[in-house]
Amino acid sequence: MQLGADHVQVRVPATSANLGPGFDALGIALASYDVLDVRALASDEVVVDVEGEGAADVPRDETHLVVRALRAALEVAGAPQTGLHLSCVNRIPHGRGLGSSAAAVVAGIVAARALVADPSVLDDDATLRLASNLEGHPDNAAPAILGGATVAWGAGGAGARAVRLELHPDLCLTALVPSARLATSHARGVLPDRVPHADAAFNAGRSALLVEALSRRPDLLLDATEDRLHQGYRSDVMPTTYELVQSLRAEGVAATVSGAGPTVLVLCEAADADRVRAAAGALVGGISDWAVHPMAVDEHGVTARRVQEGSSR
Numbered sequence: 001m002q003l004g005a006d007h008v009q010v011r012v013p014a015t016s017a018n019l020g021p022g023f024d025a026l027g028i029a030l031a032s033y034d035v036l037d038v039r040a041l042a043s044d045e046v047v048v049d050v051e052g053e054g055a056a057d058v059p060r061d062e063t064h065l066v067v068r069a070l071r072a073a074l075e076v077a078g079a080p081q082t083g084l085h086l087s088c089v090n091r092i093p094h095g096r097g098l099g100s101s102a103a104a105v106v107a108g109i110v111a112a113r114a115l116v117a118d119p120s121v122l123d124d125d126a127t128l129r130l131a132s133n134l135e136g137h138p139d140n141a142a143p144a145i146l147g148g149a150t151v152a153w154g155a156g157g158a159g160a161r162a163v164r165l166e167l168h169p170d171l172c173l174t175a176l177v178p179s180a181r182l183a184t185s186h187a188r189g190v191l192p193d194r195v196p197h198a199d200a201a202f203n204a205g206r207s208a209l210l211v212e213a214l215s216r217r218p219d220l221l222l223d224a225t226e227d228r229l230h231q232g233y234r235s236d237v238m239p240t241t242y243e244l245v246q247s248l249r250a251e252g253v254a255a256t257v258s259g260a261g262p263t264v265l266v267l268c269e270a271a272d273a274d275r276v277r278a279a280a281g282a283l284v285g286g287i288s289d290w291a292v293h294p295m296a297v298d299e300h301g302v303t304a305r306r307v308q309e310g311s312s313r
Contacts, residue, residue, distance in 0.1 A: 001079045004117035005306040006040040012107040013147070013298035014092040015099030016175075016265045017139035019214075020225030020256040021206035027099075027150050029143035029298035030173065034090045034103050036066060037307075038111045041083030053090035053100070065101065069108025069134055076130060079116045095181030097259035102140035105131045106302050110145075114304040128152075129159035138162060140259065147301030149214055165211060167297060168218045172273040176264040176280055179289035182238055187260035191233050199228040218269045221254035225267065231257045238262040240290075244283055251279050 014032040018024070034053075041047075046067060048060040058064060062071075066086060074081055092100045109130055113122035122130075124145055131141035138152035142162035152162040206226050213224035234257065235242035241262040248255035248266065253276050258265040268276040277292060284290040 001077055001121070002117050003040060003079060003082065003115050004119075005115050007307040007309065008038050008111055008114035008304055009307055010036045010038065010107045010111050010114070010302065010304045012036075012103045012110070012144055012302040015102060015140045015143045016097070016173075016258040016263075017099065017137075018227075018230070018256065018259060019149075019210060019265070019267070020227045020231075020254075021203040021229065022139075022151070022210060023203065023227075023229050024137050024139050025151055025153060026207065026210065027139045027143040027152065028173070029147045029149075029301060030098070030175070031296040031298045032091050032098070032293075033298075034088060034092050034100075034107060036089075036107050036111060037087040038070070038115070039085040040115060041085055043083045045083045045085075047085045049085075049087045051087075051089045053092060054094050055090070065104040066108040066111070069105040069131070070112045071108075072134060073109040073112030073122055073127075073130060074116070076126070077112060077116045077118075077121045079112070093177060093263075095183060096177055097182070097184075097187075097257065097261045097263045098175070098177075099140035099144060099259065101184070102131065102135050102144050105135045106141055106144045110302045110304045114306055125161070128162055132160035143298075143301065145301050147299045148297060151211070166215050168215055170270040171214065171218055171297070172268050172270050172276075173295040173297065174266040174268075174273075174277055174280055175258065175293045175295050176244060176266065176284055177291050177293055178240070178262050180262065182260065182262045184260040187234055187237060190237055191230055195229060203227060203229045218267075221267050221269075222249070222252060225254045225256050227256070234261060240287060244287075247283055248279065253279060255280075 014030040017027040132138040138160035142150040142152040149165040210224040213220040
């Protein structure tokens with residue numbers, strides 16, 4: 001397959017996974033974005049410019065995660081490899097449990113989709129399968145692709161699949177974001193290989209309840225976000241996060257660890273948003289290097305457009 005464009009722009013949202021009990025399955029897209037400008041070059045050169053998050057430490061060559069994902073997608077599409085000029089404006093915090101790695105992978109695949117002559121070969125299903133293969137789990141990739149809230153699962157030889165959930169219009173989100181990072185590999189490394197059957201059964205019930213709470217009964221969010229599968233095991237590697245979650249929940253606030261942490265995601269009804277954010281602000285105000293960020297849900301997921309030379313950017 002040939003390329004159908006040589007200049008594309010991609011916007012990809014942040015995401016929060018797990019939402020408490022839905023470990024490696026549930027996720028939601030947040031209205032904070034990385035924006036990428038990708039040009040195919042006639043030469044073999046790879047140029048990577050980065051502004052914002054990660055500007056000081058991400059690689060500027062073939063090992064950049066967006067470049068790796070883009071090349072993998074071109075290979076899947078049967079399209080030729082090309083030189084690349086990648087310009088990234090990153091707003092998704094790195095190492096905070098807000099899906100920055102999944103965003104980079106999804107952005108690279110969707111950039112390739114916009115570049116090739118027949119984008120249908122990298123439709124949403126193919127994008128999710130490839131992103132999950134590259135990144136390891138579909139829980140962040142699914143909402144980054146589809147927008148809104150999603151349930152993702154592995155489907156054996158068919159690869160990862162996902163469906164969107166209809167969200168209640170009164171759902172409000174708040175992220176408590178620290179300045180310190182935590183590697184996902186470190187956070188996953190403290191999880192046990194086995195858990196008690198009672199805890200697994202507890203989380204299965206709470207995950208089912210969370211689908212109902214997100215879509216129709218936000219008054220059930222506190223009970224629906226209870227977890228026994230991963231958050232407690234991670235308390236030693238992110239003690240401040242765990243203390244914030246426990247303190248907020250003690251006040252009746254549905255607080256969860258966002259992904260592998262250390263960000264805390266708070267869910268509530270719109271009518272309760274001011275009280276919840278005041279409670280979060282009071283707790284965070286006593287801790288250095290944490291910030292409270294009201295968040296909207298991103299409903300669209302990743303978007304891409306081909307850029308015609310001479311058009312406004």
